[in-house]
Structures are given as C-alpha cells and as structure tokens.
Amino acid sequence: MFEAIILAGLVLLNYSQALPTSPTVQQIQASRSDQGHLIDRRAEDSSIPLERDESAGIFTANMVIEGILLPMHVDTGSSQLWGAHESCQACRDAHMIVLDTVLPEECERKDIQYAAGTVTGCLANTSVSLGSYYVEDLRILLATDISEEIAMHGHLYSGTLGLADDKLTIGNTSTFGSSLFTQGQIPSPKIGFYLPGRNNPVDEGKMAFGNSIERFTTNIEPITLPRARPDDGVYVINVTKVSVGETTVASNQQAVLDTGSLGIGIPPSMSDNILSTIYGKITEEDGGKKVNGSSPLGENNLTSLSFTFDGKTFNVGYEELISTSQEDGQCWALMDTYKGNEADETWILGEAFLHTVYHVINIEDGTVDLHNA
Structure with a gap:
C-alpha cells in the first residue's frame, strides 16, 4: 500500500465544519460528446470563472473529465487532481457527480490525506478539459472512497483541482497546470486568482492560466x-x-x-x-x-x-x-x-x-x- 500524504492540503480549516451549509443539492448537468470531451463547451475567454459558495467559502471551477462535467474545488494547497468515481458509495450519498471511467484491473490503493479528511482511490489516465484548455492522458485519482469530512461538502464539489507543485502528486506525476505549461498551451507557468469577498459586488471569481x-x-x-x-x-x-x-x-x-x-x-x-x-x-x-x-x-x-x-x-x-x-x-x-x-x-x-x-x-x-x- 502506498500512502501519499500531501502537506497543507488544507481543504478547509477544521473550524469551518461548524459553518452551516445549504441543504439544496446543486445539480450540474453531465454531458458527453462522441470524442469523450466537450470541445463545444470551451470558453473563448482564457480566464476561468470560479463560483463561490457563501456558506462554506469554497471556490469551484467546472472541469470536464472523460466527457462528464464536474464542479472541482480549486486548491493551491495540494497537487493531486481527483474526481469522484461511480464505485464510491460515499460520494454518491454526498450527491457528488461521479465518473464512470473504467478502473484499472490492478487497482493499488492510494490515499490523499488532507487537513480535513481523506480521499482514497485508483490512479488512471484520463482526458481533462477546463475552459479552453485540454490535456489528454492526465494521471488523476478516481476516488472510490471519501471520509465523512470530505463528504460533508459533496453537494458543492465532486473533486479537487490541485495547483501546487508536481512533487506533491502521487508518484510525482504532472499536474494539470504544469501539463499546460509543458505542452505550450500557456505562455508562462503562472496562475492568477481574483477571489471576490462577501461584500464585493462582483460575485464571480476568476482564475487565469499563464497571465494575470x-x-x-x-x-x-x-x-x-x-x-x-x-x-x-x-x-x-x-x-x-x-x-x-x-x-x-x-x-x-x-x-x-x-x-x-x-x-x-x-x-x-x-x-x-x-x-x-x-x-x-x-x-x-x-x-x-x-x-x-x-x-x-x-x-x-x-x-x-x-x-x-x-x-x-x-x-x-x-x-x-x-x-x-x-x-x-x-x-x-x-x-x-x-x-x-x-x-x-x-x-x-x-x-x-x-x-x-x-x-x-x-x-x-x-x-x-x-x-x-
């Protein structure tokens, strides 16, 4: 068993668990194309809109993985990209949108230990797109189990987009961000963030790859x-x-x-x-x-x-x-x-x-x- 402990995963400080969350499940329609990814959904604007949930303070971006649209928690405190898999009963119970990607025949258990819970699953190569960006054969974790702390906010997100260094991924594989830079899709290895506060009239945040x-x-x-x-x-x-x-x-x-x-x-x-x-x-x-x-x-x-x-x-x-x-x-x-x-x-x-x-x-x-x- 290989256990990856990602320091400063810090999804939420522990005290945030006391914050009330809305009981309303936020449904995001899953869609497909014959090619397995959604070319027609790519945004013309190079910046990525970030949606914030007021009750939990979570910023999410809509990412397409193997043709399914998932709200992903944007986290610069960790590196591994993971998405909920259909075999994860805890994910389904938490109202996460799940991936039906075929699991590898030999699925060696992998764990991500965050400050607020654990995600367990199998590594697999998948196609991933976010806005105008697309990466094929990216190594991600298909979550087959999640802890109660992670499931608590499952109605808000169905995975995590980690944006820290490659050295914190399981096996030191490339992150989505580093893949974009290596492939020349972005001009620099920089990612900019505008995260409006509660009192800001602009509700939507922005994330920009390669520029500010x-x-x-x-x-x-x-x-x-x-x-x-x-x-x-x-x-x-x-x-x-x-x-x-x-x-x-x-x-x-x-x-x-x-x-x-x-x-x-x-x-x-x-x-x-x-x-x-x-x-x-x-x-x-x-x-x-x-x-x-x-x-x-x-x-x-x-x-x-x-x-x-x-x-x-x-x-x-x-x-x-x-x-x-x-x-x-x-x-x-x-x-x-x-x-x-x-x-x-x-x-x-x-x-x-x-x-x-x-x-x-x-x-x-x-x-x-x-x-x-």
Missing part, C-alpha cells in the same frame, strides 16, 4: 515574493510582521497561501492573544467559534488585521474575518489556531486574506506576486 487579470488590479506594481522553503511544494512566503490595529503581534513568520482554506490559521503560540484581541468575547460552539458581528476594536478602525511582506502591507477588514450573521445574531470566526506541521511558525492565509489581494502563483519556482485588488 489586469482589470482586477491597481496600477501599483505587485510585490514578488520567493518561496520561503525551497523544498516545499506549496506557496510558502516570508511575513515581515503581522499587526492588529497599530500593534505588531508577530514578526519574521512564514505563511502558506491556500485557496483551499476558508479562513486564516494562526500559530498556536500566539493564537489565543490574537483571537481575543480581534474578536473580544468568543463562544465555543459545535467545533467553531461564535463572535460578535462588529469589531471590538471600534467602528472607526476599519482594519483589524494586516500583513507586511518585504515592506508592503495588505490589510484585512473585520468583515472578512467573520461569516454572515447567524439566527442568533452572532457570526462564526474565520480565524483559528493552525495545528498542522511546523505550526509554531506557520500561518495559513486562506480566502479571508486572499479576498483582499489579487495573487499570482508560479507553479515552477513557487514565487508569488501580490497585487492590491
């Missing part, structure tokens, strides 16, 4: 940050300082940028102090934290948290650090303690931070460009 989306950025030059841990396969950058209001609460830290995480993860050594300062009174409930809908830092303090990278500061407003108001008038906190590997020095900057920037990852060398959105 200038209309979502300011004219200010971006800051380019090298990968802080060269041997790491995810996008780890150095953080000069972290501030709450005018007070510096941490210096010389490292952070993982991860579209697959809902909120912000804080190193254990400082999380209690930061959480109480930002949220004030906190009530533990159903595995999450209930907090006030308004910042205890005061109405005039619009920025409760800021991150400085190599002299450039990006601010995160309080409204990005809480969920929508619940029936009891309180909100779920979108920050919590990160308890993963190297947790004493590592932050996880998920969507709560990424809503405030336009960021571009380099899938070859791990550098990151941060723009003001």
Whole structure:
C-alpha cells in the first residue's frame, strides 16, 4: 500500500465544519460528446470563472473529465487532481457527480490525506478539459472512497483541482497546470486568482492560466515574493510582521497561501492573544467559534488585521474575518489556531486574506506576486 500524504492540503480549516451549509443539492448537468470531451463547451475567454459558495467559502471551477462535467474545488494547497468515481458509495450519498471511467484491473490503493479528511482511490489516465484548455492522458485519482469530512461538502464539489507543485502528486506525476505549461498551451507557468469577498459586488471569481487579470488590479506594481522553503511544494512566503490595529503581534513568520482554506490559521503560540484581541468575547460552539458581528476594536478602525511582506502591507477588514450573521445574531470566526506541521511558525492565509489581494502563483519556482485588488 502506498500512502501519499500531501502537506497543507488544507481543504478547509477544521473550524469551518461548524459553518452551516445549504441543504439544496446543486445539480450540474453531465454531458458527453462522441470524442469523450466537450470541445463545444470551451470558453473563448482564457480566464476561468470560479463560483463561490457563501456558506462554506469554497471556490469551484467546472472541469470536464472523460466527457462528464464536474464542479472541482480549486486548491493551491495540494497537487493531486481527483474526481469522484461511480464505485464510491460515499460520494454518491454526498450527491457528488461521479465518473464512470473504467478502473484499472490492478487497482493499488492510494490515499490523499488532507487537513480535513481523506480521499482514497485508483490512479488512471484520463482526458481533462477546463475552459479552453485540454490535456489528454492526465494521471488523476478516481476516488472510490471519501471520509465523512470530505463528504460533508459533496453537494458543492465532486473533486479537487490541485495547483501546487508536481512533487506533491502521487508518484510525482504532472499536474494539470504544469501539463499546460509543458505542452505550450500557456505562455508562462503562472496562475492568477481574483477571489471576490462577501461584500464585493462582483460575485464571480476568476482564475487565469499563464497571465494575470489586469482589470482586477491597481496600477501599483505587485510585490514578488520567493518561496520561503525551497523544498516545499506549496506557496510558502516570508511575513515581515503581522499587526492588529497599530500593534505588531508577530514578526519574521512564514505563511502558506491556500485557496483551499476558508479562513486564516494562526500559530498556536500566539493564537489565543490574537483571537481575543480581534474578536473580544468568543463562544465555543459545535467545533467553531461564535463572535460578535462588529469589531471590538471600534467602528472607526476599519482594519483589524494586516500583513507586511518585504515592506508592503495588505490589510484585512473585520468583515472578512467573520461569516454572515447567524439566527442568533452572532457570526462564526474565520480565524483559528493552525495545528498542522511546523505550526509554531506557520500561518495559513486562506480566502479571508486572499479576498483582499489579487495573487499570482508560479507553479515552477513557487514565487508569488501580490497585487492590491
């Protein structure tokens, strides 16, 4: 048995499981062509639309695998592309759209261990298309079983599109992104992301392979940050300082940028102090934290948290650090303690931070460009 453990899979920080989800199953029609993929569905625009579910904070892109259209969770914190298979009863029970690809005769069990659950299945070569891009014989995982934590959001997505390095895939095979660059379908090994926040009038996010989306950025030059841990396969950058209001609460830290995480993860050594300062009174409930809908830092303090990278500061407003108001008038906190590997020095900057920037990852060398959105 070979077990692939993909660090920083971080699909969702554990506390996000307390967030309510809509009971309505989102159906996406599966379609086929005689060739097994949907040429006529390829978008003319090179950018890929990303749909966000408000309740769970998950961004998905519609990907065609062997002729079937699946909503795929877009995750820069992992590398393996997987899709639900018809043999996966847990996938079907979770209302995932499933693939009917023939499983290999010799199916050796493969596991992907995320921070929030496990996916098990068989590797197979399939044709994959996303927007205007198409890759034939891409090695993906056909999921034959998923854990309860993964199944919980099955009505939102039917697989994961991992966009970290090849070194984190099972067997170090090519990712979808690296295949596009190797085949010359994109001009550079860069992928740009615009992930609008809850209060942004633009509901749809965008992902752009090989370039950036200038209309979502300011004219200010971006800051380019090298990968802080060269041997790491995810996008780890150095953080000069972290501030709450005018007070510096941490210096010389490292952070993982991860579209697959809902909120912000804080190193254990400082999380209690930061959480109480930002949220004030906190009530533990159903595995999450209930907090006030308004910042205890005061109405005039619009920025409760800021991150400085190599002299450039990006601010995160309080409204990005809480969920929508619940029936009891309180909100779920979108920050919590990160308890993963190297947790004493590592932050996880998920969507709560990424809503405030336009960021571009380099899938070859791990550098990151941060723009003001």
